Amino acid sequence: DAGVTQSPTHLIKTRGQQVTLRCSPISGHKSVSWYQQVLGQGPQFIFQYYEKEERGRGNFPDRFSARQFPNYSSELNVNALLLGDSALYLCASSLTAVYQETQYFGPGTRLLVL
Amino acid sequence: AQSVTQLGSHVSVSEGALVLLRCNYSSSVPPYLFWYVQYPNQGLQLLLKYTSAATLVKGINGFEAEFKKSETSFHLTKPSAHMSDAAEYFCAVRGSTLGRLYFGRGTQLTVWP
Numbered sequence: 001d002a003g004v005t006q007s008p009t010h011l012i013k014t015r016g017q018q019v020t021l022r023c024s025p026i027s028g029h030k031s032v033s034w035y036q037q038v039l040g041q042g043p044q045f046i047f048q049y050y051e052k053e054e055r056g057r058g059n060f061p062d063r064f065s066a067r068q069f070p071n072y073s074s075e076l077n078v079n080a081l082l083l084g085d086s087a088l089y090l091c092a093s094s095l096t097a098v099y100q101e102t103q104y105f106g107p108g109t110r111l112l113v114l
Numbered sequence: 115a116q117s118v119t120q121l122g123s124h125v126s127v128s129e130g131a132l133v134l135l136r137c138n139y140s141s142s143v144p145p146y147l148f149w150y151v152q153y154p155n156q157g158l159q160l161l162l163k164y165t166s167a168a169t170l171v172k173g174i175n176g177f178e179a180e181f182k183k184s185e186t187s188f189h190l191t192k193p194s195a196h197m198s199d200a201a202e203y204f205c206a207v208r209g210s211t212l213g214r215l216y217f218g219r220g221t222q223l224t225v226w227p
Contacts, residue, residue, distance in 0.1 A: 004157075033213060042118075042204050042217030043158070056214050090157055097213045105150070105158040 002027065004093050004106030012112045013081050021076045021109045025093030031055075032074040033103060034066060037088040049074055050097035078111075086113045116141045116207050120218035128226050133177075133192040135221045137205030140186065147188045148206040148215065149179055158204065164188060175199070200225045 005024045013019050025032050031050040035043035045058040049068035063079045072093075078085055088110050092103035121136040139145055146165050150158040162173025169181045179190045188205060202222050206215040 031213060033215075035215075035217075040219075042206075042219050043215070045214040045216070048213045050213075058214065092158075092215075094213060101213065102148075102160060102163060103213065103215060104160065107157040110155075 004091055004104055006089075006091050006106040006109050008109060009107065010110045010112075012114065014114050015081055015083060017081050017113075018077065018079045019081060019111060021078075021089050021091075021111070023074045023076070023091030023093075023106060025072050025074075025091075026104055029093040029095050029104075030072050031094045031097040031101070032068055032072065033092045033094070034074070034076045035090040035092065035105075036060075037090055037108070038084075039087070043090055046076070048097060055097050081113045083113050086111060116145070116216045118205050118207050118216055118218035120203075120205050120221050122221055123219065124222045124224065126224040126226060127195045129197055130194050133190070133195045133199065133223065135190040135203050135205075135223065137179075137188045137190065137218060138186050139188060139205070139207045141207055146208045147179075147181065148208070149173065149177070149188075149190050150204045150206060150217075152202045152204065152220075154201075161190070161203075195223075195225045197225050197227065199223060 033048040034046040037043040047066045048056040052068045068074045088108040090108045091106045094101035117140045148163045149161040164181045172178045205218045
């Protein structure tokens with residue numbers, strides 16, 4: 001069975017540009033979460049979506065937005081890129097959004113902002 | 115509020131030696147605790163999880179962790195390290211009705227031959 005897939009794997013952008021990252025959850029999973037992992041740190045929660053609705057948002061500026069599609073895939077958008085947005089962006093999926101669910105992570109998209 | 119502290123950003127052991135990676139948590143509600151492993155240039159792989167069923171949790175690759183409420187700890191151990199265990203290990207807590215995970219800063223494990 002396919003795990004969580006993310007695209008692209010790597011991306012280079014310049015300051016001020018916009019970027020869209022994509023995630024496909026494990027088949028049957030209805031919840032997708034996004035995390036940002038800056039080099040040398042643990043992942044930080046950005047968003048969680050379940051059944052196409054936002055269920056949680058971390059402490060990130062409004063430049064970060066996301067959505068979930070009817071097929072449960074998701075996109076993360078970041079506008080007006082800053083150097084500090086350079087990071088590994090991880091997508092995780094789970095069956096539902098409840099407390100007990102295990103989140104399974106994809107390989108990530110590595111974003112470099114120049 | 116929920117948080118995780120991983121003591122020791124780097125741990126080095128010899129092949130065959132005991133591995134002990136420390137994790138202390140803070141949670142205002144009964145926690146669910148997780149250990150993930152990250153190999154270079156890869157995403158996170160679930161090693162094991164504590165969901166209040168048993169305090170000693172066994173995971174993949176010979177790892178296990180013990181939940182100690184009195185010490186608010188969830189340390190990860192493996193009796194005998196293997197070269198393939200070299201990776202970064204993250205402890206995470208989920209302590210609310212929402213799905214978000216709170217991660218520690220990670221511990222880089224190096225295994226010497």
